[in-house]
Amino acid sequence: MLYAVFMSSAPPPFPKPQEPLEPPELIEVGPALSEPCLRADAARNRARLLEAAARLIAEHGVAGVTMEAVAAAARVGKGTVFRRFGDRTGLLMALLDHSDKQLQADFMGGPPPLGPGAPPLDRLRAFGVAVLYRSAERLDLLLAAQPDPDRRFSHPAVAALRTHVVMLLRQIVPDGDCELLARTLLASLDPALIHHLTRQCGMPLERLEAGWTDLVARVTGTDAPAADSTHRG
Amino acid sequence: MLYAVFMSSAPPPFPKPQEPLEPPELIEVGPALSEPCLRADAARNRARLLEAAARLIAEHGVAGVTMEAVAAAARVGKGTVFRRFGDRTGLLMALLDHSDKQLQADFMGGPPPLGPGAPPLDRLRAFGVAVLYRSAERLDLLLAAQPDPDRRFSHPAVAALRTHVVMLLRQIVPDGDCELLARTLLASLDPALIHHLTRQCGMPLERLEAGWTDLVARVTGTDAPAADSTHRG
DNA sequence: ACCCTAAGCGGACCGTGGTCCAGTTTTCTT
């Protein structure tokens, strides 16, 4: 199966920061030939930067991830950080890249009910729960990495989630506006909302999980299944 | 009817910027006794600042609203702007205040189907449509004013919307998790999402309107009404 | 009318995100 994905993590080459947004390229997901052949030293510096950023997060939290601090910790000039990642958001998203890919692999090729093999409805339920728990884990980073409205929904990882949900919805409610419905469903899994509900309202994740299940049932016009909490497909 | 509302637009008195978030006060909505008796000169400067900000927006768009620029345009020191509005987000939200109040008044005391008098389901439908169109109008400002995740959902205007939706939902689906459901529904009206759908995907507002109507029908388990587009109740 | 005090004021100051460009290093070509 093919999915629309950007040539991930290769931001504008700096002199041209405002390119009109390259069209997404259809590539087979899996082998990460995403790296457009970085020059040897550049690749080395990239790795050092990511490692440095991760260390800074571990030590001082996301707020400690200053572009200058990262540059210094990686023994690299500040300009290099920006050239590689575009901006702070880009750096933070690169940090999330692995976990993004993992989730993607899980629902695209992993075992049911998340992966193929289970009925679409079950997959959709499992999908939401998986996103929920994964978001809760990486919440700080996800919130800090929240890009400006323009990029928020065009980020490849987000686009992949959307495509997947659209595909499932088409099988479940073929005569609905699946594009729109998918975005609505995904909006209810927004990290900022999860943050609000869990940390500000004190709702336990289980309640959100039940909420997702219920929402899916209502939206698809099916019955909610008996409550079972087999998350983390 | 009572609603939870903050003492609007009176940000921390600067020396104490990190107060632990005052508890919301229950006041009757309507007469804006919100202003805690600003000193005369302060009130005058506040007005001048808002006017200056509005002018800057008209001339250079939201991006032109720099704290320094606003201060200069209002012939006032930079510190004054921050003392009055807390931060840039606060200033921008103050600019939205009037439109917030208007919407609130409409669904709380205006004519049906938005206001009281119509069946809850009709009110809910009208509510979404009203929010949709009002958001589309002020979209730039709404996006720019997007506060950090911590304040995003505790802002009085947002809280008022939520309270209203919860109230309606309790009447329509009394045995659902209305708190959660309300937030889910509101998430689908998020300005960032509206921006994405209309400006990036090119969906017309009418489609979003239909999407809302459909969503409400699915969530409440009722039939969608015949398509009519009487928006701006 | 005067004074006293809290509120308000303003602009110097700081840290951070982001840009620029002159110089360096790598890799391709022949």
Add this chain to the structure above:
DNA sequence: AAGAAAACTGGACCACGGTCCGCTTAGGGT
């Protein structure tokens, strides 16, 4: 192997959001 083009580098530089603190002023009490 040598030369040229492309890519990368680093740090000086800028703009903006946000803070601080000594000075000014409004306005109530006497």
